[in-house]
Every structure is written in structure tokens, then in C-alpha cells.
Amino acid sequence: MYNADQMWVAIDCLVFGYDVQEEKLKVLLFKRKIEPFAGQWSLIGGLVHYGEDIYSCAERVLKEFTGLENVFLEQLHTYGKAQRDPGGRVISILYWSLIKLDQLFKDIAQAHGAKWFDVDKLPEMILDHPRMVENGKDKLKFQAKNAPLGFELLPENFTMPQLLQLYQAIYGQPLDDRNFRKKILSTKLLVKQDKKDKSGSKKGAFFYQFDKEKYQELRDKGYHIEFALK
Template identity: 55%
Template sequence: MISHNDFYDQNDKMYVATDCIIFGFDEGKLKLLIFKRRVEPRSGEWSLVGSFVKLEEDVAQAAKRVLAEITGLENVFMEQLRTYGAADRDPGYRCISIAQYSLIRIDDSDKHLVEKHGAHWYDIDQKPALVLDHDQMVADAMESLKRKARYQPIGFELLPEKFTIPQLQQLYEAIYQKELDARNFRKKVLSHNVLIKLDEKDKSSSRRGAFLYRFDHKTYQKLIKAGYNFEIS
């Protein structure tokens, strides 16, 4: 019989990493948080925010720690995307990476914080090439975000408490990375009955103004429990 220690010792070792794909919504655009890799190989090249998982850490805990250490951002809810395990994905050593992703609203304090730590927000359509398989991770996270957006009214926390339909459309266009027909979008989003129309108007973009709305969380939760799908596009 092989002893416990012998069984573990005779097998190959590898590292486990976690990479954080943090999308941000700012001024109507979708952005990606990246930094310049600080270790060899390929030090100085653009990278997702990531590092190794420590032995005593859960992967989710490691992702939060790594994000805070590299960018200063804390209390960011991340969702697991998938595991990347190609044998040659990291020329430094055999390593698998468990990717996590999130979509957050970028405020001025976030901008200053990440820049202070040496990280940067890039428009998603202007980002530089990333190291290793990080471009594939970003592409996969974008597809996951788009699928989720088709069936859930995601992103309302990225808007002000009171917002206009055009502002909401701008958010979905940023996620889908394409223009949406304004009339069809308005019709679909209002048909789900999760927006409460207010008596106030936003007149910042026109003299006539656009009515403000707010998200009805209670109705949304009831519909979700009933299995309702919120297809937007």
C-alpha cells in the first residue's frame, strides 16, 4: 500500500493562479482594468490582474486579495468564469488559472486608487494585446456578460438611482458592443415592468428632456422567483 505522503510526493506539482477580469462602466463606455506584469517571463507587458493562490486560501478569497493588492479595489463581487489549463499556457511553469469576472461602475475615487497602484482602465475596444491567454479570457468573459444581459436586467447598479431610458440603452450598447434600435429597446425594456416612471425629467441633453425612471427591485425579485426571463435584445 502506498502511504499518504508517498502518493502525494510521487505526483507532479503545478501552480494554481487566479486572474480577475474587471469590466468597468464609465461615461457610457465599457472599460477593462489591466496592469503591467511585474514578474518574468514577459515582465512589463500588459496583463489582467492576477497572481497565485496561496495554500490556505479559497480561490474566491485569493481573487479578492490579489485585486486589492494590485489595484486597491475592495468589496468587488466576482463571478467564476472558467478554468484555463492548457499545458503551455504559461512559459514560466506549469500553471492553471481560475478566472473571475465582474462589472462595476467606475467613480473618480476608483480611478485615482487604481492609478496610484499602477493599474489602468482601458476602453475595451482600444485595449493593448495581453500576455499569455488573457485575451481569450477577456473574450470569454465578454460572451458570458452578453448572455447574462440578454436574460437579466443586469447593470442597474451601474447607473444613478434615477436614470433615463437612453442612459439605460447606452449601458446595454456598451455590454453588447453594438448599437440598438431605440424604439425597440424602449418597448422591450418597459414590457418587463421592472422600471418605475417618475414625474421628474432630465433636461441635460435637450430642452424637452427625458423622463427619469428607477429600478423596481421588489417586482424584479418576484419575477425571478417565478422563473421569468428578461430578454432585452
């Protein structure tokens, strides 16, 4: 238990992944091992050490639970209600991260009791973590309209239908496929490959890759695209 006369700063990491086969957006949760709330589902997180930068703490937490370094990691929000944690006065700074499912070091994640859940089928979580996930989903939708998205979630080679399915998973509703293709191609983000994916039909769908330089340029500059709903 915490000492109620002290104040702590915690880092919680909201980790999103995307399952291309299931066409589902995922969130990484773990079963908390300490009181309060031992045995309950939680975002991955930990307390900031004295003398530790908060971003360094976020990097440490992410590596501890996933084994990953040098992946997308960005501060999203701060949660500071005085009574948010019955264990003591804890201010939580939320970071969000995007990773490919196959990047996860499964043995490390399993050692911490971490597991992927569909974003729309999450178990009951501790404290204000459900609100954190909702804030993260809102951020993803905003990001999808205002900056490139997909490099951190999709395989290196992907088809236009797979990119569309990712955006539909983020929006939570179907998008007009012709409108989507036209607007995405207008950004010059995609490099068409010679090979096709013929697993879904004889005609097949061409593979694409992201132009990394263009991706970073537009990530820095931003843009705004409104995709039409189906």
C-alpha cells in the same frame, strides 16, 4: 520565475466598467511588475495561497487592485493548457466583476499601474488574457439577454437613453430604441422618477432607478429577451 516542477493555481479578475459620458464599455488592466512578462499589460490577478479558498482569493485580488469589497464577482472559466504560461505549470481561474467607474479607489489602482481601456481598443496583453476578455464579452451579451444588467454599472439615477447606450456597448451594435424600451419596461425592473435630465434637450428624459428587489428576483430566476437590432 516559477519552479517548473511545481503547479500553481492563479486567479485572474476581468473587471468591466462603463463610462456613461463616453458611452464606452471599459476593462481594467495593469502593467505586470514581475517576470515573466514584467511591464506588459495584464488582467489583475494573483496566485492562490495555500489554504485559501479560490473565491476568497478572487475577493482579495479585487480588493488589492481596486480597494473594493462586496461587489459583483462571479467565476467564469478555467484555463488549463499545460503550456499556457512559460514560467511554469499554472492553471488560471477567471472571475468577472462589474463596477461603477467612480467606485474605483484611484490611488490604489494607480499604485498598481492599473488603467481603464475601451473594450474595443485594448493593448496587447500577456498569455491567453485576450481570450479571457472575449469570453467575458460573450458572457455579458448572454447576461444581457437572460438576466438584469446595469445596476452594477450605471449611476443610481439614469435615463432610458443611457440604459440603451449601455446595452448597445455590450452588444457592439445599435438596437431599435422603441423595441428596447418596450421590452425593458415589460420586466417591471425600472422605477420612473419625477425629475428629468435636460442636459441633452429642452424636453429632457425622465430618470429611472432599478427596483432592487425585482432586480435580485429576476437575477435569481432569469428571463430571456431578444432585442431587435436597428
